[in-house]
Amino acid sequence: MHKINQYKLGIATFLAILFHVCGAIGILFTPYRDWFIANTPLNLLLMGVLLIWNQAKPGMVFGLFAVLCFMVGMGTEMIGVNTGKLFGCYQYGAVLGPQLNGVPWLIGLNWFVIVYTAGIIMHSIHIWIEQRYEEAGKPLSQRLINASLVVDGALLAVGFDWVMEPVAEQLGFWHWEGGQIPFYNYLCWFLISALLLGLFRVLRFEKANHFAVHLFVIQSLFFLTLRWYL
Template identity: 60%
Template sequence: MKQYLTRYKIAIGIAILFHVSGFIGILFTPYAHWFIENTPLNLVLMFGLLIYTQHYRSRRFYLFMLIAFVVGMFSEMIGVHTGKLFGHYHYGDVMGRKLLGVPFLIGINWFVVVFSAGIIMRKINIWLEARYLPEGQQMRPGFKAASFIIDGALLATFFDFIMEPVAIELKFWQWHTPYVPFYNYICWFFISAFLLILFRKLNFNKNNHFAVHLFIIQSLFFIALQIFL
């Protein structure tokens, strides 16, 4: 347990350091271009820290990671080439190497966002049960499942909502319309909901505290950049 807590503290410290440095570097130094170009390094590092802090990395954990990556990549490929998912857009070169027009980091990002949203919703459900239900009682299974999936998908979609203006400004991707289509958020909701159903069904350790903090740190990072850019 002590080793896990140490890993957790190290991961939190690194995540805060990199995001604060990125925020300062992009906004207040003459090296903004360098910080933007190294966005892939930051994303890969956060992905690595998420795995590093995962207690009991079972096969089902890696299976969910793989499914989230593949579903994310495949969905984005459909979007980029047909516009039938998300809308009409294309990726720039900032995000690194691509497969059929979609950066590999986007698939990783789908895993990170949905996994973190799932961890957060699980903790909220546990807290609600402990706080508001009489001892020995639990929420009805159907209500609990619906709440987890719908609220978790809304949370993941909210993250995309706050990320979009910054990503567009920094040339991560560009829309072929003058605004982000609402259809983009509809697709984010339903794809996230599908992945959260799998997250809930697969039996692996879902007590990764770092995932909660990473979601908060990244959300504050994008909100702060949105304010000052």
């Protein structure tokens, strides 16, 4: 089983690096920029599939968490796009594919990917920290651990969004009114991510997925590169 998991991790990581490196090069340095941007939905869908494929012991509870992330993501974005009461005043372009009430279906998947990867990273860090404190004979309180995962994970998700936002607007994923990204967007991201990470902490499913860590790093580097050079 360990060899199978390592095999899956290797394939997924290779494909993630390949697609993101090719995408960055294609957008920045080739005359086929529009083609690479137009195929963004394929990349997002593939990364979501690879993430789920690498989930250790996927089951109904994990599926429930994924569906809840998708539904909350889609629902809050619909409120934002159609009323401006969440995130701010913005509209999605056609790049991300078919939409429901002004929100691309892939945005729901993207919410799951970002929240889940942030949760896995913080969960892994917490396990390491807990072990160190237990070895020192100073176990941490469960309340502190729970609060830290939710708050720190939400900050990690917001940090990713901060890196991504200017790039996404330049690539035509979505457009902010007046071209300015409001602070309210990041506040909403924090609160909604914290809510979903609270579910991540409470729901009992296997929280082991090395590819989640790899994907978060790869996507962060991808958007940082584009943010620097675009």
